[in-house]
Amino acid sequence: xxxxxxxxxxxxxxxxxxxxxxxxxxxxxxxxxxxxxxxxxxxxxxxxxxxxxxxxxxxxxxxxxxxxxxxxxxxxxxxxxxxxxxxxxxxxxxxxxxxxxxxxxxxxxxxxxxxxxxxxxxxxxxxxxxxxxxxxxxxxxxxxxxxxxxxxxxxxxxxxxxxxxxxxxxxxxxxxxxxxxxxxxxxxxxxxxxxxxxxxxxxxxxxxxxxxxxxxxxxxxxxxxxxxxxxxxxxxxxxxxxxxxxxxxxxxxxxxxxxxxxxxxxxxxxxxxxxxxxxxxxxxxxxxxxxxxxxxxxxxxxxxxxxxxxxxxxxxxxxxxxxxxxxxxxxxxxxxxxxxxxxxxxxxxxxxxxxxxxxxxxxxxxxxxxxxxxxxxxxxxxxxxxxxxxxxxxxxxxxxxxxxxxxxxxxxxxxxxxxxxxxxxxxxxxxxxxxxxxxxxxxxxxxxxxxxxxxxxxxxxxxxxxxxxxxxxxxxxxxxxxxxxxxxxxxxxxxxxxxxxxxxxxxxxxxxxxxxxxxxxxxxxxxxxxxxxxxxxxxxxxxxxxxxxxxxxxxxxxxxxxxxxxxxxxxxxxxxxxxxxxxxxxxxxxxxxxxxxxxxxxx
Numbered sequence: 092x093x094x095x096x097x098x099x100x101x102x103x104x105x106x107x108x109x110x111x112x113x114x115x116x117x118x119x120x121x122x123x124x125x126x127x128x129x130x131x132x133x134x135x136x137x138x139x140x141x142x143x144x145x146x147x148x149x150x151x152x153x154x155x156x157x158x159x160x161x162x163x164x165x166x167x168x169x170x171x172x173x174x175x176x177x178x179x180x181x182x183x184x185x186x187x188x189x190x191x192x193x194x195x196x197x198x199x200x201x202x203x204x205x206x207x208x209x210x211x212x213x214x215x216x217x218x219x220x221x222x223x224x225x226x227x228x229x230x231x232x233x234x235x236x237x238x239x240x241x242x243x244x245x246x247x248x249x250x251x252x253x254x255x256x257x258x259x260x261x262x263x264x265x266x267x268x269x270x271x272x273x274x275x276x277x278x279x280x281x282x283x284x285x286x287x288x289x290x291x292x293x294x295x296x297x298x299x300x301x302x303x304x305x306x307x308x309x310x311x312x313x314x315x316x317x318x319x320x321x322x323x324x325x326x327x328x329x330x331x332x333x334x335x336x337x338x339x340x341x342x343x344x345x346x347x348x349x350x351x352x353x354x355x356x357x358x359x360x361x362x363x364x365x366x367x368x369x370x371x372x373x374x375x376x377x378x379x380x381x382x383x384x385x386x387x388x389x390x391x392x393x394x395x396x397x398x399x400x401x402x403x404x405x406x407x408x409x410x411x412x413x414x415x416x417x418x419x420x421x422x423x424x425x426x427x428x429x430x431x432x433x434x435x436x437x438x439x440x441x442x443x444x445x446x447x448x449x450x451x452x453x454x455x456x457x458x459x460x461x462x463x464x465x466x467x468x469x470x471x472x473x474x475x476x477x478x479x480x481x482x483x484x485x486x487x488x489x490x491x492x493x494x495x496x497x498x499x500x501x502x503x504x505x506x507x508x509x510x511x512x513x514x515x516x517x518x519x520x521x522x523x524x525x526x527x528x529x530x531x532x533x534x535x536x537x538x539x540x541x542x543x544x545x546x547x548x549x550x551x552x553x554x555x556x557x558x559x560x561x562x563x564x565x566x567x568x569x570x571x572x573x574x575x576x577x578x579x580x581x582x583x584x585x586x587x588x589x590x591x592x593x594x595x596x597x598x599x600x601x602x603x604x605x606x607x608x609x610x611x612x613x614x615x616x617x618x619x620x621x622x623x624x625x626x627x628x629x630x631x632x633x634x635x636x637x638x639x640x641x642x643x644x645x646x647x648x649x650x651x652x653x654x655x656x657x658x659x660x661x662x663x664x665x666x667x668x669x670x671x672x673x674x675x676x677x678x679x680x681x682x683x684x685x686x687x688x689x690x691x692x693x694x
Contacts, residue, residue, distance in 0.1 A: 150480020
């Protein structure tokens with residue numbers, strides 16, 4: 092990560108703005124940016140949860156039911172936030188062995204998926220051995236007698252990487268859905284930038300990569316195992332640990348806890364910041380281009396080699412990129428929101444720019460829409476942002492970073508929450524209550540329900556579930572409205588609407604009071620469905636269909652007996668529905684032609 096001068100970063104070259112709509116993977120990022128406050132769009136108002144921190148750079152949470160947050164300070168301490176209070180004793184203090192600061196220090200933390208039973212967690216930090224700066228990935232365990240304190244003597248070093256320069260040390264650790272540990276490494280840095288050692292494109296070194304290792308096994312000569320499905324296993328001259336390459340400094344990446352996708356935010360050089368998206372189930376091996384490219388653009392090399400050895404193809408474009416302008420200079424990757432406290436944020440990928448303090452939301456649009464994503468500023472923070480964190484329930488936090496030397500304990504952690512009155516996707520069912528009135532038993536009645544996204548902002552309303560409390564009496568026909576929804580789970584762009592038909596089949600006498608609940612990336616909506624079912628008014632009356640050929644859709648009902656006798660034919664394009672209270676009689680000569688359809692039901 093290249094940070095501001097407070098962290099010892101090199102200078103930046105600013106350029107024009109290019110931030111707004113987002114292309115699908117493989118496309119550049121073009122268009123205008125919504126920068127004003129969104130009266131109808133999403134807007135954040137982060138809530139401070141703790142202050143008095145020193146250089147916070149990471150937030151993590153174990154899945155152990157404790158509800159605790161663990162805050163990583165670059166100076167070497169891991170602190171525990173429990174119930175809104177910061178515990179006085181650090182969970183782990185590595186300050187005596189960590190080389191800090193200016194992109195060095197204690198940089199990453201990940202808890203083992205089975206932390207609740209094995210107490211294992213993993214850290215990424217820099218140290219100096221002799222004159223050599225190294226990145227260390229190490230395993231620790233919680234102490235046997237106190238869950239609030241780690242055992243400082245339990246360190247087991249898994250991996251060390253020599254660093255040629257002080258900057259671009261990566262540091263992100265995260266367990267994937269596959270149970271393997273993913274490790275982010277920078278390209279090794281350099282005072283002039285531009286990857287002077289050409290590490291990003293070199294699969295024979297571990298710098299400028301995302302690595303994937305198995306911490307639950309060990310291969311000969313290693314403190315870990317290499318998953319056999321890693322893309323470079325057995326390839327001559329390549330390191331088996333590499334998962335993806337061509338990265339400058341993947342300071343922060345995350346897995347979507349719902350979909351399993353990997354989102355990699357890679358800090359750029361002079362012009363472009365990028366976010367790469369690797370779909371769940373991907374086999375790895377992507378080349379994201381650095382230092383042949385910065386973002387989706389050819390890189391104008393500054394270190395003298397002019398990238399003469401760059402391939403001409405095979406690069407994977409970022410799913411999203413933005414240009415340096417208005418103090419933007421360094422992307423801080425975040426998470427796709429999967430919590431429950433803010434339904435309208437569901438599915439939004441949240442990230443920030445360290446220098447400008449802006450928090451952005453990358454918003455998925457409806458399937459088939461081009462571009463597939465849209466980005467907007469959700470909050471313009473008056474502070475630097477080094478990291479996002481996700482608690483065990485999927486709520487997202489952000490670090491307010493105060494650097495400088497000496498570093499005052501004035502940094503904070505904030506919970507991301509929507510601003511009061513914030514807009515966002517807004518599903519508006521009309522009418523909110525459907526009363527079918529008095530209905531005779533055995534009848535089928537219908538009403539039209541319109542679904543609209545009342546939001547005037549850019550966010551689409553995506554219905555993920557539509558649940559009837561009793562599917563035996565009601566049904567949804569999404570194809571007969573105007574315009575039809577085509578599915579009971581539509582995705583509606585801002586201002587769009589569609590309609591479904593709600594049908595009630597009245598099988599028994601009595602009052603009906605049920606509901607239709609819609610859920611998605613909006614505040615949940617419930618439509619009440621009511622009716623009063625009375626006895627059939629023609630009890631004891633028999634109905635006989637007249638002779639003829641049925642070529643369309645016909646529905647017939649009788650309270651007692653319904654007879655379709657001789658001379659009644661359901662043609663090849665016909666559909667006949669017969670419903671009776673006692674019995675249905677199909678007389679001699681009744682005929683259903685090929686392609687015709689007969690539905691018979693006793694109510």
